Amino acid sequence: MKKLENKKIIQVNIEKELKNSYLDYAMSVIIGRALPDVRDGLKPVHRRILFAMNVLKNFSYKPYKKSARIVGDVIGKYHPHGDSSVYDAIVRMAQSFSLRYVLIDGQGNFGSIDGDSPAAMRYTEIRMSKIASYFLQDLDKNTVKFVKNYDESEKIPTILPTLIPNLLINGSSGIAVGMATNIPPHNLNEVINGCLATIKNSKITNSELMKYIKGPDFPTKGIINGKIGIKKAYKTGKGQIYIRAKSIIKKNENKKKYIIIKELPYQVNKAKLISKIAYLIKEKKIEGIQTLRDESDKDGTRIYIEIKKNNIPEIVLNKLYSLTSLEVSFGINMVALHKGKPKLLTLKKIITAFLNHRKKIIIKRSIFKIKKYQKQSFLLEALSIAFKNIDTIIKYIKSSSNIKKAKYKILKKKWKIQKNNKKLKLEKNIKFLKNKKYIFSENQVKKILNMKLNKLTNLEYKTLLLKYQKLSKKIFYLKNILKKKKKMKQVIIKELKILKKKFKDKRKTKITNKISNIKIQDMIISENVVVTLSYSGYIKYQPITEYEAQKRGGKGKYATKIKSKDYIKNLLIANTHDIILCFSSQGIVYWMKVYQLPKASRQSRGKPIINLIPLKKKERITTILSFKEYVKKRNILMATSQGMIKKTSLKKFKNPRSSGIIAINLKKNDQLIDVAITKKNSNIMLFSKLGKVVRFLEKKVRLVGRSAYGVKGIKLNNKDSVVSLIIPNKKDEILIITENGYGKRTKISEFPIKSRSNKGIISIKITKKNKNVVKSIQVNKKNQIMIITNHGKLVRIRVSEIRKLTRNTQGVILIRIVKKEKVVGLQKIKNI
Incomplete structure (x- = not known):
């Protein structure tokens, strides 16, 4: 064996190396794939999809784009994984039976509640839903941190500056390494009411929050039996609820009784459910059913079950609840990334984390706007002073052999602030002397020299002063937001109320007070x-x-x-x-x-x-x-x-x-x-x-x-x-x-x-x-x-x-x- 020149062989403990490697892999899965962030309620793939659509201006008011186009941009720029994982995420974001509030407006076949597969990405078209645009609001105002993508050719946000409490309204599910999450969707109206109550009373308890947030609200409707599991989940982060299909017992013209199933539990495959019922009838595990028929259409779910003569429909229905997925349990496990680490969160902690995120976004947005408005007001101040000293400025320009010399003369001059200019609220970052003599900056002089002659009218001067005053008021208002907690709360409340007014809807899932556990006796x-x-x-x-x-x-x-x-x-x-x-x-x-x-x-x-x-x-x-x-x-x-x-x-x-x-x-x-x-x-x-x-x-x-x-x-x-x-x-x-x-x-x-x-x-x-x-x-x-x-x-x-x-x-x-x-x-x- 040849000796390796200038090479060192480092001995490592294989047990320690495997442990470290596995932990790295586990954290990669937990943070990079499986768990949502408590702030925007999104996993990285969903966040990257929305960001890619934003870059492509694939907004709700713009024409649809091919799904393949979006998938290509996501995997080519932001998401180092296969196209199927991205398209699967897009499909789910467009399914009204999967998400309580869809984030993608899809055109084409995106699957069905029967478990039908969606059409290929080359056939379907998508654009953002109206509510999705609120995830990206203020993204261009330096509100969130951007990092380099996997090949360092692009920059992507680590989080979205969302106005939507998405982790609760759409929920999330995922299996990581050694942990999992299963958060049910909720009603937006109720969640915002919960957020507003938390803002008004920071010491509000999980039990008190339940006055506003009644419980999960599933897109497929259904009935939740009992509140015990909901209370436990909201207080501890873990709990179990039972979701039951909505059924009606009726009589037809021949006085035969039949059952109509109108709503199914969340994530139940209708086609598999009907097949299961048919199998149980064939095996005589459920007796008393004469006819089983799927009468569902575009208006909603409708499963028709006709009962044989001399059979009690309530008994048959109880057997269906017991033996099929007409009643299912939903294990709530509210695990999400909080400050970069996976944590089991209570209802209040989720709402508090979202509101803290909103505060940070508003602070960063306010700072960004203040800087922008200060820059604008800075130039308006210079133009205002230039208006009152226009003769001197013109004299300097005429007497100078070139623009550089004119610029130099204006910079060195200490300008008087006229009486009319005293109303101007001069910002601290603008240079002026104690004796009220003003010194222009280079940018101000550049703006003055670029000013057109038609802007020297008295009307233009008044318009300039008016703009300056408006900017001053905006800066004052934004600084108040940063200084006063009360003003900050008012901003958050106002924005949440606007969102509530625009997207509020009625609760879909009914919650019963009593637990309707089916006993053998009921069958x-x-x-x-x-x-x-x-x-x-x-x-x-x-x-x-x-x-x-x-x-x-x-x-x-x-x-x-x-x-x-x-x-x-x-x-x-x-x-x-x-x-x-x-x-x-x-x-x-x-x-x-x-x-x-x-x-x-x-x-x-x-x-x-x-x-x-x-x-x-x-x-x-x-x-x-x-x-x-x-x-x-x-x-x-x-x-x-x-x-x-x-x-x-x-x-x-x-x-x-x-x-x-x-x-x-x-x-x-x-x-x-x-x-x-x-x-x-x-x-x-x-x-x-x-x-x-x-x-x-x-x-x-x-x-x-x-x-x-x-x-x-x-x-x-x-x-x-x-x-x-x-x-x-x-x-x-x-x-x-x-x-x-x-x-x-x-x-x-x-x-x-x-x-x-x-x-x-x-x-x-x-x-x-x-x-x-x-x-x-x-x-x-x-x-x-x-x-x-x-x-x-x-x-x-x-x-x-x-x-x-x-x-x-x-x-x-x-x-x-x-x-x-x-x-x-x-x-x-x-x-x-």
């Missing part, structure tokens, strides 16, 4: 169902409409297919939206919703409840209780097979655990058999399988905690056990059914109130013909009942068809049973 049709639980633990539900009422003594229909040696233990009529408390043999309670149970046909056994509830070994569900919601001043009464009764507040069961909670402590060989919800002043009735009943006042049972045993409710012999717990209503009757299908209804008044813990009285006469009591319920004439056998057979009967008998009778046949078959369940159907 389930509310209907009455039959819940069955077999002794072996198979559970299911099916619509109650599958069972028509039969006459007393009918054979019934099969409610479920069961295994041999299995039978239906529990039958419950409930609503799909009801809460179910499942009480186990070990005194544990589990919490569920009816719709969480498996829905199955009459021929199906259902699913093992152990797959839904984490039951322990040898633990089984003995009773189930349904109710709509937790109500204050309600108690749960529990009855055990050995006659124990316990009362616990319903609110003790409000916070269930997936593993279940203790409902009652049970003694050996005892089990929980029935549960009921009661008020404070109810009666309690306990029915035994051998036809005994006891009725006593609820107040005789004190309120205890979940882990208590309870007290004695009825005294039983060794062969007897409790089968039912009833909280009687004076207007209702008691219906009792036995194992062999015999039953009767009896007035409640036939069951007298006695003390707790006695042997009770006869409720039904037990014989070999009717056998033991299975269940007792309270009913009225308008009710219907459902009876189920251990063979899975179910019959539905009208209560009015059942004979009313006294206590000491065996009843009549309600359902005919076959050999080895017996009744195992009885349930009342409400509101029939």
Whole structure:
């Protein structure tokens, strides 16, 4: 290997070198591409596009220019990247569904909300929008810093002297290295009101700003659900909001219901949305939709969804919100470059940064104008003095052999200021002596010598004085702006109000106060169902409409297919939206919703409840209780097979655990058999399988905690056990059914109130013909009942068809049973 002459090999740490190189790259992406500046709300590519259009005089009142022309200038002079990145930025700046206030007025195909690609840059034409010109206002007045471009052949501004609070009104999104930004667009009218409020009160809080800036305002309209996410984002810089499509439910001529989607959430592709809905219909994940059609046109979005007969449109709509992008979340992450560094900003910080930028622009603009006006006034002063000394000046010119000598004489002369000139407010930078004798500068002499003879009239002199006075007033006004904060605020307020008057519009996106979170329950049709639980633990539900009422003594229909040696233990009529408390043999309670149970046909056994509830070994569900919601001043009464009764507040069961909670402590060989919800002043009735009943006042049972045993409710012999717990209503009757299908209804008044813990009285006469009591319920004439056998057979009967008998009778046949078959369940159907 040849030795390198005059070369040094420098050893570097590769880890340190890679770290530095990556950090350089990261900062380049963060500052040069991905993040907007808090002051003008623009990324470098957008800023360079607007600057290039300004240089080409591609204004809103001028003819359109080809997009390719602008792209060529941007990549050729200012932006060292590919043409596609520049044209993509131009396209987005021209899309009314992407930007709340478009910055480019496009002519041609710039894509659509369906995700259609724009035409090539050689076909489309563009010019600045009217609002875009306010980004470049005062750019020529030395208001911003210019730097050299990538090849040092041109100069470009580092920031635009914008009058528009663009970071808020148009928002921004971008992914940098290790960070991202996602700022939603807002209404210009609201943002300017927020700016004006901040100017008037510098100590204004983010919460107070929300009185003016209600929340994001998207170009595609839609509805924002709730203000919590907005408040959090404005206070911390981060938050999440939910945007929902606007929908209307109507009826057509054939009385069929249909849904019209009129507005979509921001950045949702309409074509993909419709394809997704069609896919969900095909896969039967959304049922109830008959027709799906896109009826959108130039006037706006319109998606037509016709609902099938007997389907509820609200349920279908809730499923669409849950499963499609008809409702989307928007993560607000207000990160922007502030003083050259990426920062997470609150609402007030963004507004304050913009207003500080405006102050700097106005200061620099005022200084620029003052210098310009001073230069003009300086020359006008010289002309004014020259007018009063014109004879001397002409004499010097005539007597001089050349212009240089004349110039020299005028420069050396100390000129008197005439009385008429005393009104002139001489500026400090103009040279004059203490004794009011004036000395001209070279520029002033040059202006005097170039003066035409026709300007020596008296009228011209008066016009000159008038111009000078106007300039003096302007200089005085501008200096006041620099000196007095109040004047500065007035200028900012005036300019913002002019902007507001010119571009203000109504809010597009509606904000609702309440959060409309879609729960699973909102997607389930509310209907009455039959819940069955077999002794072996198979559970299911099916619509109650599958069972028509039969006459007393009918054979019934099969409610479920069961295994041999299995039978239906529990039958419950409930609503799909009801809460179910499942009480186990070990005194544990589990919490569920009816719709969480498996829905199955009459021929199906259902699913093992152990797959839904984490039951322990040898633990089984003995009773189930349904109710709509937790109500204050309600108690749960529990009855055990050995006659124990316990009362616990319903609110003790409000916070269930997936593993279940203790409902009652049970003694050996005892089990929980029935549960009921009661008020404070109810009666309690306990029915035994051998036809005994006891009725006593609820107040005789004190309120205890979940882990208590309870007290004695009825005294039983060794062969007897409790089968039912009833909280009687004076207007209702008691219906009792036995194992062999015999039953009767009896007035409640036939069951007298006695003390707790006695042997009770006869409720039904037990014989070999009717056998033991299975269940007792309270009913009225308008009710219907459902009876189920251990063979899975179910019959539905009208209560009015059942004979009313006294206590000491065996009843009549309600359902005919076959050999080895017996009744195992009885349930009342409400509101029939």
